[in-house]
Amino acid sequence: GAVVSQHPSRVICKSGTSVKIECRSLDFQATTMFWYRQFPKQSLMLMATSNEGSKATYEQGVEKDKFLINHASLTLSTLTVTSAHPEDSSFYICSARAPGAGGYTFGSGTRLTVV
């Protein structure tokens, strides 16, 4: 089945630094990937839609300069949290849909802690 790999699973960084999270589709090509953020005990909040070869589409209220998305190839999308602050600490998850599969496959998530 379709597999989406997300790395790293956990990261701790100092306030003011930037962190990059990778999302890879391992056995299929994904022209579109989705990035979500999840707070404790809450559902997933869509942050942006990553489009291969073009600019990402951000949801209302999400700072595009804060959360940089790059989708340079059909199998890799990256989310960079720039100048991270403690309030950016959260669980970030990516997803993609394999052609013909119908459903969406999710990565294992990244727990970001900014200290």
Added chain:
Amino acid sequence: KQEVTQIPAALSVPEGENLVLNCSFTDSAIYNLQWFRQDPGKGLTSLLLIQSSQREQTSGRLNASLDKSSGRSTLYIAASQPGDSATYLCAALYNQGGKLIFGQGTELSVKP
């Protein structure tokens, strides 16, 4: 506005019990509906996918139904086990390749 709602937010049952999780959606023109399982601190695992033309899907002890006219989907878990304890999320898709609309999830606890 397209919204998905899950009730209850939390559910605790004894092992062996059959249970039903509910999901409702405001716009009946869905493309498909997907049920996921999420363990604490983990990503989402797809359980069942129901296309708009289907009424139900089954996988092992799980059965998901879809009633577009009433805007409802249910996930039936037979003979629940402690290993079924997790948060269950339903998500509606309205356009192929579009974004999923998630419910808030139901946190299930199955007691031994």
